[in-house]
Amino acid sequence: MSVQNPHGTQSTFLGDISIWTKLFLFRNDATSGFVCRNVDQPKKKMCNDYRVRFNCHPPFCGGGVCWTDWFDRDNPSGSGDWELLSNLRKENPGKICEYPLYIEVVTTDKMTPAISIGENFYIFSPTQGFVSRNKDQRKVMCRDYKVRFWCPCRN
């Protein structure tokens, strides 16, 4: 998900940050972190309580772990794009480890990271997979995504 600062610069955080109103942010980058100061908000509004986590890209985080293939089992023409891990496992036996450590989600057309798209995601989890529902979007339909998982390498 993403956050806009007043200058239009966009910074991206993974997953758990929920900001859908325009904030005036004091800090919002990967080196300083995230700071929302009450004093910066107009009309004496207060910042909400946020939690953040940082995206440590797997290739730089350690060895012994490998990406699976990309999986794209659904299109958003129905209720949304459903790339649930349980379905992907059934349809691709033996190709996804028991306990994935990380999930990467990109659009099928241009490989744009899902976290840069700005849609509302219903599920985005290495243990559950990914779901983007059409009814959660501002536009009519969500994008088509593909997913892959980061798993301990097989010897």
Ligand SMILES: [Ca+2]
């Ligand atoms: Ca898809």
